[in-house]
Amino acid sequence: MVNTQKLLNRALDGLDYVGFQLEEMGITDRVNRHNVMAYAFAEQKNLEGQIESLTAKVGTQKARIEKLRADAEKRIQNTVDFALTPVRFTRDQVKALIG
DSSP: OOOHHHHHHHHHHHHHHHHHHHHHHTTTTSSSHHHHHHHHHHHHHHHHOOOOOHHHHHHHHHHHHHHHHHHHHHHHOOOOOOHHHHHHHHHHHHHHHHH
16 A cells, blocks of 8 residues: 555655746746645635535524524414414303303
């Protein structure tokens, strides 16, 4: 099994070599392990920020849905209570007459 650190070092050495060759040709001096690592870390932080943003949006929507559910349950219970008021009144009147 190949050692991961050795493989990574070989890849970075190759990247440095390509960057050196490009720099020698006057094409660019931005291809090296430090710039690539900085780019990778910046992208990682960007992705972490996007994930946190999505997590916050999901949490907000979840709370909103929970509030709507609770409001709906309360309205349903109030409607049922209102609809049963005449029945309860009649029942109480009959109980009072029967004794």
